[in-house]
Amino acid sequence: MARIVFTMLERFSSHTTAAINLARLLKEHQHEVVFLGKGQDAQKMVEREGISYLQFSMDGYFPKLLRKKLAAATLSDLATDMLRILGNNFDVLICDRFNFIPALAAHKLGKKYILLQ
Helix, strand or coil: CCEEEEECCCCCHHHHHHHHHHHHHHHHCCCEEEEEECCHHHHHHHHHCCCEEEECCCCCHHHHHHHHCCCHHHHHHHHHHHHHHHCCCCCEEEEECCCCHHHHHHHHCCCEEEEEC
């Protein structure tokens, strides 16, 4: 089965809750599901459902990307850091549409990605 990674905009718990509902369904269909994020509240919500949560902050990338208008070098750095955390061992990245930077990194890695509305 597929290894599916979620990155959500954690400021809004409703975004994480919606993603957890989808993640739960994917787990029921025998997929491996992992969340990447930095928030302790989100981590508690995710782990309460028996879903893995890996600490990963993208905060350092946003100012660089805004200054450089999504510079390729910064996306390469993010892609490299995502691989360091996940290995090349994921099939699909599911992102909050307000947190789309990881999707650009997944695209750079040649991985499939989905932006949730």
